[in-house]
Amino acid sequence: MRRFFILIFIVLSVLSFAVSISIPVGPTVVAFSGLLGKKVSGDVEIKIDFWRTLDQVNAQIVAKNVDLIVLPVSIGASLYSRGLDLKLAAVIMWSGFYIVTKDLGKVDLKDLVGQEVYTPQGKGQTGDVLIRYLFERIGLKPDNDVKIRYATPPEIVSLMSAGKIKIAVLPEPYVTLAMRQAKASIAYDLQQLWSEHTGLPARVPITGVFIVRVLDKETLHKTLTAVEKSLKYAVENTREAAALSSPHLGGIPVEVVEESLTRTLYEYRPASEIVSEVIHYLSITQQVDPSVMPSLPDEKFFTF
Known part of the structure; x- marks a missing residue:
């Protein structure tokens, strides 16, 4: 004892x-x-x-x-x-963040006027910050020219699989999951776009x-x-x-x-x-x- x-x-x-x-x-x-x-x-x-x-x-x-x-x-x-x-x-x-599309292939970001783009979670999170910054850099106004919508990564993959979402910003491993389950494809590497517009390395903290x-x-x-x-x-x-x-x-x-x-x-x-x-x-x-x-x-x- x-x-x-x-x-x-x-x-x-x-x-x-x-x-x-x-x-x-x-x-x-x-x-x-x-x-x-x-x-x-x-x-x-x-x-x-x-x-x-x-x-x-x-x-x-x-x-x-x-x-x-x-x-x-x-x-x-x-x-x-x-x-x-x-x-x-x-x-x-x-x-680890990418723009993925379903049934659209490699789209020009300037052609997304009037479209909805889903990003993970909410305002201020990494995907939201990056996509808003990039839209502004190419002359599009987020929430006006392009509608930013929010959902969790699993929800985005599910909605994309059902054909209800065409464009999304996702982190890995949900990018790979979307490619397999929703037959989506990677349109852009967000880190690479960040580098092109800032002159900094293709990485983000x-x-x-x-x-x-x-x-x-x-x-x-x-x-x-x-x-x-x-x-x-x-x-x-x-x-x-x-x-x-x-x-x-x-x-x-x-x-x-x-x-x-x-x-x-x-x-x-x-x-x-x-x-x-x-x-x-x-x-x-x-x-x-x-x-x-x-x-x-x-x-x-x-x-x-």
């Missing part, structure tokens, strides 16, 4: 010191597949939970009941500009790891090192990473997730190394919709 209570004490002690990370139910799961599948380990215990809505995100940040949270960089910066206490520690996803609850320097370093190792595992072991991610992506087939990784760029970059790149992207986010980004983050937003 005494041994039983000692064991319980040890387990509770370990759990109490576990670092909690909240990640979205979406493509970023792949980057954490190494940790989720216990294929990599670190010098600190890590507990991973999932969020599904921005209401959950707000609640977690306000209550500070997680240590780290993974968000679209534009959303994290928007929350920061509204007074929420969080800091960008690293960017882990840089490419899409997803970041944010600090919600202050950790001591050593614990934070060990945690972020574990995240970096998990991402590296996924990049080097795509089949295994796809198999580990599939159950967390609504059961998207493993072969679909694996193929999608050929069109996705995961790369761990500490926030301190990419300040100017992130600020440039956020300045365009603010330009596209000031209501989403009331002000650009200051240097306190970045972890140095």
Whole structure:
């Protein structure tokens, strides 16, 4: 009996010191597949939970009941500009958004006047920011010349399969899923269009790891090192990473997730190394919709 209570004490002690990370139910799961599948380990215990809505995100940040949270960089910066206490520690996803079409082939974006374009989730998210910026660059007014509609990626794929959507912005692995289920095709690589119009590399700071609850320097370093190792595992072991991610992506087939990784760029970059790149992207986010980004983050937003 005494041994039983000692064991319980040890387990509770370990759990109490576990670092909690909240990640979205979406493509970023792949980057954490190494940790989720216990294929990599670190010098600190890590507990991973999932969020599904921005209401959950707000609640977690306000209550500070997680240590780290993974968000679209534009959303994290928007929350920061509204007074929420969080800091960008690293960017882990840089490419994976595409314009897909059904029964249209490669269309000229200037010919989309009067059309509806579906993008994931809502205003201020990566796909929304990129497509609005690109439409403005070619002289089209979003919501006037082109109607922007919102739905979740699975809903968009389902509606496209039913022939109710012709044009959509999607992230991988939903691009690959749409190609297989809806017989859709890729019309444009959004990162490439971004590069053509900005002169910057064909990548965008899409997803970041944010600090919600202050950790001591050593614990934070060990945690972020574990995240970096998990991402590296996924990049080097795509089949295994796809198999580990599939159950967390609504059961998207493993072969679909694996193929999608050929069109996705995961790369761990500490926030301190990419300040100017992130600020440039956020300045365009603010330009596209000031209501989403009331002000650009200051240097306190970045972890140095």
